[in-house]
Amino acid sequence: MKLYELTIHEALNLLRRREISAVELTQALLDRIVDVDNDIKAYITLLPETALEEARLADERRREGMDGALLGIPLAVKDVICLAGAPTTCGSRILENFIPPYDATVIERLHQAGAVFLGKTNTDEFAMGSSTENSAFFTTHNPWDPSRVPGGSSGGSAAAVSADEALGALGSDTGGSVRQPASLCGIVGLKPTYGRVSRYGLVAFASSLDQIGPLCKDVTDCALLLHVIAGHDARDSTSWHAPVPDYTQALRSEIKGLRIGVPREYFAAGIQPGVETAVRKAIQVLADLGAEIAETSLPHTEYALPTYYLIAPAEASANLARYDGVKYGYAAADAADIWEAYRKTRQHGFGAEVKRRIMLGTYALSAGYYDAYYLKAQKVRTLIKQDFDRAFQQFDVLVGPTSPTVAFKIGEKIADPLQMYLSDIFTLGHNLAGICALSLPCGFCDGLPVGLQISGPAMGEEIVLRVAYAYEQATPWHTYKPALRNLSQNEYQMDKEHRR
Amino acid sequence: MEYEPTIGLETHAQLLTASKVFCSCSSNYAAASPNTLVCPVCLGMPGSLPVINQRAVEYVIMTGLALNCRIAEFSRFDRKNYHYPDLVKGYQISQYDLPLCRDGWVEIQVSGGTKRIGIQDVHLEEDTGKLIHVGGQSLIDFNRSGVPLMEIVTKPDFTSIEEVREYVLKLRRILRYLGVSSGNMEEGAMRFEANVSLHPAGVAEKGTRVEIKNLNSFRALLRSLEYEINRQNQVLQQGGKIDRETRGWDDERGVTFVQRSKEFADDYRYFPEPDLPPLEISREWVEEIRSRMPELPDERYRRFLSEYGLSAYDAGLLTDDRPIADYFEQAVAIAKPRGIQPKTIANWITGELFRLLRASGTEPTAIQVPPEQLVELIVMLNENSITMTSAKHVLEVMFHTGKAARDIVAEEGLLQIADANQIAPIVDEVIRTNPDAVAQYKGGKETVLRFLVGQVMRATRGKADPNVTAELLRKKLSA
Known part of the structure; x- marks a missing residue:
């Protein structure tokens, strides 16, 4: 048995039975990273010394009779989440040398639960993208086919979990950035309800949409991670006061009589036939398990994309205004005055997609355009939310494809932003509505994983996890692993071009 | 235009x-x-x-x-x-x-x-x-x-x-x-x-x-x-x-x-x-x-007019700053059972106390003279225990040191001399050493009397009762 192939719950069993140590486990993951990451390029920053130290402490705690929900479990963290003392680049030149002196709330909670942090994973710059190609440093490769993207923006986290370079990982989801890469890499990814998980320490992209979520090898791991990171945080005024249930208690394979809606808009033109086939089969499995399946409609689905691309860039244009070279991060040299310093810093510090969205957002908020764009988008957002509200009066969960396609080739869509944006067409609406949704593997198309999206109402994580678990137990997809046969076995080195 | x-x-x-x-x-x-x-x-x-x-x-x-x-x-x-x-x-x-x-x-x-x-x-x-x-x-x-x-x-x-x-x-x-x-x-x-x-x-x-x-x-x-x-x-x-x-x-x-x-x-x-x-x-x-809001300046101003019978000018001065208005009302409350009028308190605050505050640049919240001591001072003045000159001096000492009025009066021996027998020798001495003024007075210039009273006060460091002194002078000079 290879330790790096374990799920979190399997590893916890072995750790609790003292059959393995956290140090052994962590070392196995670090070795695995050495073996495969020169080809996958999931990590921007590795933290081997601190990870081993954390593992040693975990073993010590366990020897002293203590336990923790994740004591000794090695995880990866998307590089938009602050981890004190480690670089937090957001995949951007402008924060290349930024080391936060504070932990995000989720990191604090994982620390308390005993987790070990292996490193920070690649992301599209400031989480803006669907392929990791917008990372200022490098593109992550899909473990199922290295010529393809892992999805994004949490592509580094998804690829790391898929390639057994971490037992689980944190990502962030603003319009599908956890679910779409989970789908493209054949793993489980959950976007919790807006407000379920504290955003404190998550570098903001679009504040009203951002949510941190787990990326895992199976649904049980997802429930375990969510249980640790969820809950009210006094430092995030948008976090909910609702109590945190033990999500693992929701994992029952019994879904008889549950009402499952299938929005017809999620099978619109543009969906890859093999993806539709896999998802339809998955829905049949749910029907076979006794769920009541019925078609439904989310009539404003077609407006989700334009709505999202007004609201998210508008918020981003303000959120990214702080990167001006004055206090931290990249600062352009040789500026005649402060205004030129701003211009040069932001011109050289930001990549093309980030600049595109700052301009879109600035435009949408400008005097004379605000009503027609930003305000109109907010009204449509309400209509989209009402679509979901209506649907959840009738159904316990909704199901459909996570992404219209399987993983696409690196370079295939990077020159065409609109094509790239369409990759999130089925995931954006849930962020606009603030509800929860999960993607899990439901088969293959041309040898590449397909994801099934299960969504629930606000704070409906338990029912979503329950349906996902039932499906997972009835199918073999989560046991499949990418072969990584074509990967070279390079000796690990801190390659300056690849990893800073 | x-x-x-x-x-x-x-x-x-x-x-x-x-x-x-x-x-x-x-x-x-x-x-x-x-x-x-x-x-x-x-x-x-x-x-x-x-x-x-x-x-x-x-x-x-x-x-x-x-x-x-x-x-x-x-x-x-x-x-x-x-x-x-x-x-x-x-x-x-x-x-x-x-x-x-x-x-x-x-x-x-x-x-x-x-x-x-x-x-x-x-x-x-x-x-x-x-x-x-x-x-x-x-x-x-x-x-x-x-x-x-x-x-x-x-x-x-x-x-x-x-x-x-x-x-x-x-x-x-x-x-x-x-x-x-x-x-x-x-x-x-x-x-x-x-x-x-x-x-x-x-x-x-x-x-x-x-x-x-x-x-x-x-x-x-x-x-x-x-x-x-x-x-x-x-x-x-x-x-x-x-x-x-x-x-x-x-x-x-x-x-x-x-x-x-x-x-x-x-x-x-x-x-x-x-x-x-x-x-x-x-x-x-x-x-x-709203229930936690203090009384506002306008309401307080109107109340000072009606409740204390102050002039518009005094009410304005006293309500300009909340700590001063508070100070005034505390002093008034203490003074009332001792028969001192709000107007008297107002005069002391807007006169001497304001002068001391301005001269020293002190914030009203930092006044070292508790309202009780201001009232005590006025009581001593009303009892004729000290003269007005002494009272002003005592207030200034209180303002700078925070000491009690009676302690200062005792330490500096400022109790007023109202006994004519004690003042008479000093009056005689002043008459002897100021022949010009005495001549002017006798020549009909009665205002010179004030100068002569002042000389007695100076000799007693302000302790002589000015009324008793003036009476003695008048009597001796018309003799």
């Missing part, structure tokens, strides 16, 4: 909360070393989030109530986007179209009566850091970043600088009474922006509005208004046109200057702050805040 000004005013007042508006850092930055009262939130570090300071919201609501505003049931924060090195996030969290308070008024005294100045809105926002320019370099101190600022916006209701002056003093008095702001106008706790336009006298239509920004003191406000009204008047008198623009104030040269013309008007791209949920303000909470 004669032109008349129309002025509107925005006042920024720092709130006296213990912590900043969106984090728990101390907002008492006056004496702190640069960049010591900071955290990820008030530095706008990546991933940090604001959390609203409830006390700051209460202070704004309380101010709104004092300014006769409607308190919003639903309010929210907005982001005001602009770049400047002292602004950590590239936007300021402020309030735009749903402020906490709106539609109020303040009554001010004008020649010939009172006038209401309309309050458009009162809202809450965060202060910025402070730029410090040293030897060609600019440094930034972020201690002030995130200190709560309340912005009070008037309608363009002022027609003279004098009205602006009255309004600001009135507003300051109210804020200090409420205890929500120090109102310190020369240290930046109150800062201003004004808009000014001129229109021909007797014409209803207003002229083109010019905004003046960065008025960091009361003095700068008044000077800039005077300058700007003169400037616009000159332009108009010469047949020129006023441009709609934003002007800055150069305090050293005493002039306003163009900062931005209309074509380059700022677009702050306000939008709702997604990091802070909207505020729902229950009427119960508003009433609870």
Whole structure:
């Protein structure tokens, strides 16, 4: 048995039975990273010394009779989440040398639960993208086919979990950035309800949409991670006061009589036939398990994309205004005055997609355009939310494809932003509505994983996890692993071009 | 042609909360070393989030109530986007179209009566850091970043600088009474922006509005208004046109200057702050805040007139500052059973005590003479135990040392000499050594008597009873 192939719950069993140590486990993951990451390029920053130290402490705690929900479990963290003392680049030149002196709330909670942090994973710059190609440093490769993207923006986290370079990982989801890469890499990814998980320490992209979520090898791991990171945080005024249930208690394979809606808009033109086939089969499995399946409609689905691309860039244009070279991060040299310093810093510090969205957002908020764009988008957002509200009066969960396609080739869509944006067409609406949704593997198309999206109402994580678990137990997809046969076995080195 | 000004005013007042508006850092930055009262939130570090300071919201609501505003049931924060090195996030969290308070008024005294100045809105926002320019370099101190600022916006209701002056003093008095702001106008706790336009006298239509920004003191406000009204008047008198623009104030040269013309008007791209949920303000909470409000200056002034029978002048002086008004009322309460009139207390406070405060630059809150001791002093004076001269001297010693009145009188041997037998030898001595004055008195110049009394007082270091002394002198000189 290879330790790096374990799920979190399997590893916890072995750790609790003292059959393995956290140090052994962590070392196995670090070795695995050495073996495969020169080809996958999931990590921007590795933290081997601190990870081993954390593992040693975990073993010590366990020897002293203590336990923790994740004591000794090695995880990866998307590089938009602050981890004190480690670089937090957001995949951007402008924060290349930024080391936060504070932990995000989720990191604090994982620390308390005993987790070990292996490193920070690649992301599209400031989480803006669907392929990791917008990372200022490098593109992550899909473990199922290295010529393809892992999805994004949490592509580094998804690829790391898929390639057994971490037992689980944190990502962030603003319009599908956890679910779409989970789908493209054949793993489980959950976007919790807006407000379920504290955003404190998550570098903001679009504040009203951002949510941190787990990326895992199976649904049980997802429930375990969510249980640790969820809950009210006094430092995030948008976090909910609702109590945190033990999500693992929701994992029952019994879904008889549950009402499952299938929005017809999620099978619109543009969906890859093999993806539709896999998802339809998955829905049949749910029907076979006794769920009541019925078609439904989310009539404003077609407006989700334009709505999202007004609201998210508008918020981003303000959120990214702080990167001006004055206090931290990249600062352009040789500026005649402060205004030129701003211009040069932001011109050289930001990549093309980030600049595109700052301009879109600035435009949408400008005097004379605000009503027609930003305000109109907010009204449509309400209509989209009402679509979901209506649907959840009738159904316990909704199901459909996570992404219209399987993983696409690196370079295939990077020159065409609109094509790239369409990759999130089925995931954006849930962020606009603030509800929860999960993607899990439901088969293959041309040898590449397909994801099934299960969504629930606000704070409906338990029912979503329950349906996902039932499906997972009835199918073999989560046991499949990418072969990584074509990967070279390079000796690990801190390659300056690849990893800073 | 004669032109008349129309002025509107925005006042920024720092709130006296213990912590900043969106984090728990101390907002008492006056004496702190640069960049010591900071955290990820008030530095706008990546991933940090604001959390609203409830006390700051209460202070704004309380101010709104004092300014006769409607308190919003639903309010929210907005982001005001602009770049400047002292602004950590590239936007300021402020309030735009749903402020906490709106539609109020303040009554001010004008020649010939009172006038209401309309309050458009009162809202809450965060202060910025402070730029410090040293030897060609600019440094930034972020201690002030995130200190709560309340912005009070008037309608363009002022027609003279004098009205602006009255309004600001009135507003300051109210804020200090409420205890929500120090109102310190020369240290930046109150800062201003004004808009000014001129229109021909007797014409209803207003002229083109010019905004003046960065008025960091009361003095700068008044000077800039005077300058700007003169400037616009000159332009108009010469047949020129006023441009709609934003002007800055150069305090050293005493002039306003163009900062931005209309074509380059700022677009702050306000939008709702997604990091802070909207505020729902229950009427119960508003009433609870109202119940904690102290009596306001106007009400107190009227009560001082009716309850204590003070003159308008004395009531005005005593209610100008809340600690003084409190002091007066405490003294009056103690004095009443001892038969001392409020008017007597008022005289002592507005006379001697104010003189001592002014001379020493002491804040009214730091007065070392407890009201009991002031009353004690007046009692001793009324009992003829000390002379008025001694009393004034004792008050001054109390003011500087905090000692009790009776202790000072005892230590310095200031008990009044009312016994004619004790004073007689001194009177004789004064008559002997001042033959000229005695001759003048006897020649019919009776006013010289005062000089002679003064000489006796001098010889007794003010302790001789002046009435007894005068009587003795008169008797001996007419003998």
